[in-house]
Amino acid sequence: MSAGDDPAPLGFGNRFTSHMVVARWTTEKGWGPAGLTGHRPLELPPTAMALHYGQAIFEGLKAYAAADGTLALFRPWFNAERFARSAARLAMPELPPQVFVAACETLARADADEVPRGQGQSLYLRPFMIAVEPNLGVRPSREYLFAVVASPVDHFFAGGGEAIDVWCPDGLIRAAPGGTGAAKCAGNYAGSLATKAEALANGCQEVLWLDALEHRWIEELGAMNFFCAVRTPDGETQLVTPALSDTILAGNIRDSLLRLAAGLGHRVTERPVALAELTADDSRVTEAFACGTAASVVPIGVIRTPRGRTLVGDGRPGKLTAALRDELAAVQYGRQHDAHGWMHPVPGVSLAPSP
Ligand SMILES: *Cc1c(COP(=O)(O)O)cnc(C)c1O
Numbered sequence: 577m578s579a580g581d582d583p584a585p586l587g588f589g590n591r592f593t594s595h596m597v598v599a600r601w602t603t604e605k606g607w608g609p610a611g612l613t614g615h616r617p618l619e620l621p622p623t624a625m626a627l628h629y630g631q632a633i634f635e636g637l638k639a640y641a642a643a644d645g646t647l648a649l650f651r652p653w654f655n656a657e658r659f660a661r662s663a664a665r666l667a668m669p670e671l672p673p674q675v676f677v678a679a680c681e682t683l684a685r686a687d688a689d690e691v692p693r694g695q696g697q698s699l700y701l702r703p704f705m706i707a708v709e710p711n712l713g714v715r716p717s718r719e720y721l722f723a724v725v726a727s728p729v730d731h732f733f734a735g736g737g738e739a740i741d742v743w744c745p746d747g748l749i750r751a752a753p754g755g756t757g758a759a760k761c762a763g764n765y766a767g768s769l770a771t772k773a774e775a776l777a778n779g780c781q782e783v784l785w786l787d788a789l790e791h792r793w794i795e796e797l798g799a800m801n802f803f804c805a806v807r808t809p810d811g812e813t814q815l816v817t818p819a820l821s822d823t824i825l826a827g828n829i830r831d832s833l834l835r836l837a838a839g840l841g842h843r844v845t846e847r848p849v850a851l852a853e854l855t856a857d858d859s860r861v862t863e864a865f866a867c868g869t870a871a872s873v874v875p876i877g878v879i880r881t882p883r884g885r886t887l888v889g890d891g892r893p894g895k896l897t898a899a900l901r902d903e904l905a906a907v908q909y910g911r912q913h914d915a916h917g918w919m920h921p922v923p924g925v926s927l928a929p930s931p
Contacts, residue, residue, distance in 0.1 A: 596612075596614070623711060624707065631667070631716065632761060635702070637680065649680055666759060683726055691927070700869075741878040749786070751788065757825065758824065778880055780878075785798075840903065863888065
C-alpha cells in the first residue's frame with residue numbers, strides 16, 4: 577500500500593490471525609513445549625481456577641512491518657520480564673523470558689503474511705496465562721496454560737491524533753498500595769470497566785485515575801501511563817510523569833518516551849502530579865497525554881470531573897506530544913535509526929518491500 581492510501585479500517589482486537597502458540601505447565605512437569613496450532617477455541621473444565629479466582633495475566637506488544645520488508649517486535653524483552661513479575665504477584669509460575677520471546681517470534685513468523693501494512697497499522701500480540709486446574713479450593717492452581725494470539729490492528733483511537741476528553745471520577749480507584757496495580761492482570765481491568773462506562777456516559781473516552789489514599793495524585797489514564805508538559809518559570813518545558821510505584825503499571829511506551837525525550841534534549845522528571853496542578857487557574861501544564869502499546873501517544877484535551885471541566889493547554893494536541901509520537905512511530909516503522917536497539921527483527925521473515 578502506498579503512503580496516502582486509506583487502508584480499510586481494522587479497529588482494535590476484533591479479528592485474529594490464523595495461528596496461536598500454546599504451552600502448558602503443571603507442578604509435576606513444569607513447562608511443556610510451546611507449540612504452534614491453528615487459532616481455535618480452548619477446551620477448559622468449568623472449574624478451571626482462572627474462571628473463579630482470577631489467576632489470569634496478559635501482555636500486549638506489537639510487530640511492525642518496515643518498508644524494507646523486515647518484521648520487528650518492539651522491545652519484547654520488556655514485556656517478557658514484566659510478564660514474569662505479573663506471574664509472581666499472582667502466585668503463578670514464571671515463564672522464562674526467552675520462551676516468551678520465542679513464542680512471540682514463532683507466531684509473528686507463522687502469520688507474517690497477515691501483518692497489515694497501512695498507515696498506523698501493526699500486528700498486536702496478546703500473550704496470556706490462565707489457571708486451568710479443575711478445582712474450587714482457594715489456593716494457587718497447580719496447572720496453567722500459556723498462549724499467544726495475534727490481531728491485525730489500527731491505532732486504538734481510530735481518530736488518530738485528536739485530543740480526547742477524560743473523566744476523573746469521585747471515589748472510584750484502579751489500584752491501591754499493596755494491591756495488584758503494578759501487575760498486568762485481568763482483574764485490574766474487570767475492576768475498571770464500570771468506571772469506564774461512567775466516563776463514556778459523561779462524554780469522555782477514558783478514566784483519569786487518582787491515587788487511592790488521598791484521591792489527589794494522578795496515577796494513570798485508563799490502561800495507559802500519564803505524562804504532562806510543564807512550563808517552568810524560566811521558560812523551559814519539562815516532561816513530567818508520575819514515578820513508578822506498586823499502583824502504576826511500568827509501561828513499555830512510558831519507558832521508551834522518557835528515553836526518547838531525554839535524547840531530544842528535554843528535561844524529564846518523574847514526580848507526583850496533583851490533579852490540581854492541571855486544573856488550577858494559573859496552571860503551568862501546557863500539554864498532557866497518555867501512552868501505551870495499543871494507542872501509542874494520545875493527547876488529552878479536556879479533564880472533566882463531577883464538578884466541572886478544564887482545558888489542558890488550549891485543548892489541542894501539543895507540540896511535544898506530537899513530536900514524541902512521531903519520533904516513536906519513526907523508530908517502530910523503521911523510518912529512523914534505532915539508536916536504542918529496541919526493534920527485534922523476527923528471524924526468518926522477509927516481507928515484500930513496500931513502495
Ligand atoms: C498495559 C498497561 C499500560 C501500558 O503499558 P505499555 O507497555 O506501554 O503498553 C499502562 N497502564 C496499565 C494499567 C496497563 O495495563
